[in-house]
Amino acid sequence: MSEHSSQPESGNRAESDHVAVGSDPLNSHTTNASDATPVDPLDSCQEARDRYRGQLSSIDAELQQYSATDSKFGTVRVTLFFAMVIGIGFSTTTGHPFWIAVAIVAFLAFLVAVVKNETVRMQIEIRQNEARTLRRLCARLDRDWATLVADPIGQISDVVKLNERQRYLAGDLDLLGDSSLFQLVSMAATTPGQRTLAGWLTEPVDPAVAQDRHHAVAALADQRDARLRFYTLAREVGTSTGDPESFVQWASSPPWLPSRRWLSPWSNLTAVASVLCLIALVAATLMQDRDLTRISFFALIGIAVLNLSIASLMLGPVAQIFSVAIQSRRSVDDYAELFQSAELLPTDAPEGASSNELTARIRRTFLGDPGHGGQSAGLAMRELGSIAKAGALKHSAATFLIYLPLQAFGLWDVRVLRRLEEWKERYAKNAEDWFTSLGELESLLSLAALADEYPRWAAPQWSAGGFDSKNNSDSADDSIVRCERLGHPLLQDTMRVRNDVSIGPAGTLLLVTGSNMSGKSTMLRSVGLNVSLAMAGAPVCCSAMRLPAIEMATSIRVSDDLSQGVSFYMAELNRLAAVVEHARQLHRSAQAEAANGSSQRRESPRRLLFLLDEILQGTNSRERQIAVTRVLGMLVESGAIGAITTHDLELADEPELMRIAHTVHFRETITPDADGDERMTFDYRMRDGVSPTTNALRLLEMVGLGEESS
Known part of the structure; x- marks a missing residue:
């Protein structure tokens, strides 16, 4: 005691x-x-503390290098932008091919710099999330309650629903809230993970279930790198608009397009019309037919104005749907990797038990059950990832110039939404089970950190x-x-x-x-x-x-x-x-x-x-x-x-x-x-x-x- x-x-x-x-x-x-x-x-956890601090030092060194590289790319981007402006200016006034070549080369180089710079900034964001995760791990070992409370992923008041007995128990024993057992053991960043872990800490359970959990926690304790990766990815999705709670609500909501059936044929019609107008414009230019050139050009402008007006006035809810379902390709890829982490769970049963019901169910949900025709959550998320890749064009500076004409001449957002709703029709019924299992997996991985940090604490x-x-x-x-x-x-x-x-x-x-x-x-x-x-x-x-x-x-x-x-x-x-x-x-x-x-x-x-x-x-x-x-x-x-x-x-x-x-x-x-x-x-x-x-x-x-x- x-x-x-x-x-x-x-x-x-x-x-x-x-x-x-x-x-x-x-x-x-x-x-x-x-x-x-x-x-x-x-009680010794010094080995874990030293390991976390060593990883933090390495990340800090990497962040300094990435920041320096980001600064250099910033200088290069500004230089190339001004070179492009100068090239356009001189080519307009002089018409000399040299300045046209300067403008084109500067523009292409600028796009390359933007793409590479975004990759560097993405790495900076990933390292920063890893650093936040490691600082939380260290704060737990130091019982630094002020730091844990300040961490946004530790706030659970809005997601945990307790009955009267659970509230009394949690308040009397410091199970939830500030300076609590939850704050000590939790690395859960998603809503299902926090809700599940809070339930496990306040609800009674049969010994067989507890033993199944212990068996999984012991197996996960040694998976240090994989656990850190999982915590970091969970933090990314848990603090984004693509949080699982919002995703499940979207998946269970009625589709948006069926009540606006004309949008899909209209997007197809304008895409075909735009291609024909573009062909006519090129042909008229080659034949030096000014009337056809003028008609084709103004037809393209008209289609673009009309489609962009439709997008501005009617497709506002679509942007909100994208922010939840496919906020970015990266968010969907994060989910796919989180689901794939079920591979870390043991396949054998606890000693003296005939089965491992909890871990078997999580593995079946995420990895599929070929023998029973089960749908794999990982496969579904990879399909969603291909849709997210198309939907994320407008979020990248490097691809926005591609997205803009696609939206203007073919209502690109409508096409992505159609694919998204087809995906939802196939998989929506499984989404709640996916994130229930994600909450259980996240809870097991949270408890595994404690088992790894305190190897001499007993298994009951x-x-x-x-x-x-x-x-x-x-x-x-x-x-x-x-x-x-x-x-x-x-x-x-x-x-x-x-x-x-x-x-x-x-x-x-x-x-x-x-x-x-x-x-x-x-x-x-x-x-x-x-x-x-x-x-x-x-x-x-x-x-x-x-x-x-x-x-x-x-x-x-x-x-x-x-x-x-x-x-x-x-x-x-x-x-x-x-x-x-x-x-x-x-x-x-x-x-x-x-x-x-x-x-x-x-x-x-x-x-x-x-x-x-x-x-x-x-x-x-x-x-x-x-x-x-x-x-x-x-x-x-x-x-x-x-x-x-x-x-x-x-x-x-x-x-x-x-x-x-x-x-x-x-x-x-x-x-x-x-x-x-x-x-x-x-x-x-x-x-x-x-x-x-x-x-x-x-x-x-x-x-x-x-x-x-x-």
């Missing part, structure tokens, strides 16, 4: 809590137990216990959450203190006592965060962890709601009632499944893991003890396991709790310093038994609120 350094129990976020303590009046009286402590080998093991309906209990001792050297994953590696923690078996609970700031709340969050990591498919911040099929419920951060007339005490009661009902629902479900033949189940039924922090503080001490004992009795009777913290030492003496509780404590040490002032330190080590110390009055004195001496 991991304990904060001098952290208040009720702080908002793991890291911000610690910072707050360093700046409060207790600063001169508190100390961090790990100030001079070297990083535990279990899942119990396979069953439920005995006759005895109303587990048929085996598989209702225990056991964590060896459990740590808090959101703390910096140098601050983490570890402890062994066991919660269960059924019929018991863990009662955590201790004085203020000693680390009780942090212990609860350490358990909850690691259970969340285990269910998501990530490694856990432990040397070993074993857990049954569980769902979590918490009551740690509770607040009143004046707008609804709900007091703090009533808010706590409502939260606890929800926790108890959750436990009862799971218990009833387990009994029903056992009665109907639990031997047919692939998974053992889930039980509730509750984590309760200093509950029912809004009433007097005696009534609180009675109420807490009653609530805990209901949870234990429902087969739930869990932990509760308290600094009320009388609560630990309640006979009913003494019967079912295993009691542990955290403590502080108070010693005088050289000036005779008291200094309070915490070692954040969990010990058996009830806490022998309290510190509320001493803390009061330390901040200057003690009794005044007469």
Whole structure:
């Protein structure tokens, strides 16, 4: 287990809590137990940090070279442009072939310079995205929450929809939001990736699914270069108008052209007419027929004006469609490469499992299933890429001069749109599945970074216990959450203190006592965060962890709601009632499944893991003890396991709790310093038994609120 350094129990976020303590009046009286402590080998990620920084240095050097080249191309482009202008000017006034040749050569050289310059600028953009990706990877390892929050791909509030249980869990355990578990593990840049990863961190899951995820994450951890490439491409598409969410909406929308059927034949008619007029113009010029020349020329001008007017007045929505579906050839190519990354997934099943359902489905979606006639997402995106190549002509300075006559004389955008809607008709029904699978693949690759960076963090093991309906209990001792050297994953590696923690078996609970700031709340969050990591498919911040099929419920951060007339005490009661009902629902479900033949189940039924922090503080001490004992009795009777913290030492003496509780404590040490002032330190080590110390009055004195001496 991991304990904060001098952290208040009720702080908002793991890291911000610690910072707050360093700046409060207790600063001169508190100390961090790990100030001079070297990083535990279990937490060492220095190899990954050095690798990221080395890659950043290489990219910075490349960016300097590319910037210098870009500057040179800028000078060349300006020089060639002025040479072209001068050549045109002199050829117009003198008619000398030399100046005509100068103008033509300068124009062609200018186009070549533009094309090569765009290639350099594209490389600059790619390297910049790689640098942003690596800086995020480094910020995660440093627990630099300010940098992570400032990164636009870390903002998920608008895309994640949580039910009430998930919201409570996420808020109590710092699963989502600023300085959260999501910020630590997420490299997801697309909307489906962020939504999927947030769901995995807040939703319960069967052990088989979790094991499938773990198996894929372990296989992806070694694919360092491929993962970095994937993160960079995902960032490019996730921050563009071609984000998957917009793409799926376009794919499911009705086609635009059928209601404007005349546009396609008109584009064909004007293209044919323009070719005929051009032929007539050339022939008239050769025959020196001025009348035919004039008619052909003005006919071409008329077609161009008419088509450009149509494009300006009617094809505005088409440009918006292009910006989503084929923003650029590069965006579509990025998608095709992202989908092809499914090849990195393992093809074998996890140890002890008969199949790898998750990874097999992702591979089938992206790579196709020839045996079943499945459509490959990669093939579809390559087809879309050829359409994007045609649609991207106007976005490039090098090809705009080609696009302009095609649009003026043949309504090029209409032709591209027709091909695009034909593509949509073939593949639109699959688009949602593609991006659902993309979200899952992106989540697996995010978690793989954590597995690579912390190779000594453990892969959780899942119990396979069953439920005995006759005895109303587990048929085996598989209702225990056991964590060896459990740590808090959101703390910096140098601050983490570890402890062994066991919660269960059924019929018991863990009662955590201790004085203020000693680390009780942090212990609860350490358990909850690691259970969340285990269910998501990530490694856990432990040397070993074993857990049954569980769902979590918490009551740690509770607040009143004046707008609804709900007091703090009533808010706590409502939260606890929800926790108890959750436990009862799971218990009833387990009994029903056992009665109907639990031997047919692939998974053992889930039980509730509750984590309760200093509950029912809004009433007097005696009534609180009675109420807490009653609530805990209901949870234990429902087969739930869990932990509760308290600094009320009388609560630990309640006979009913003494019967079912295993009691542990955290403590502080108070010693005088050289000036005779008291200094309070915490070692954040969990010990058996009830806490022998309290510190509320001493803390009061330390901040200057003690009794005044007469």
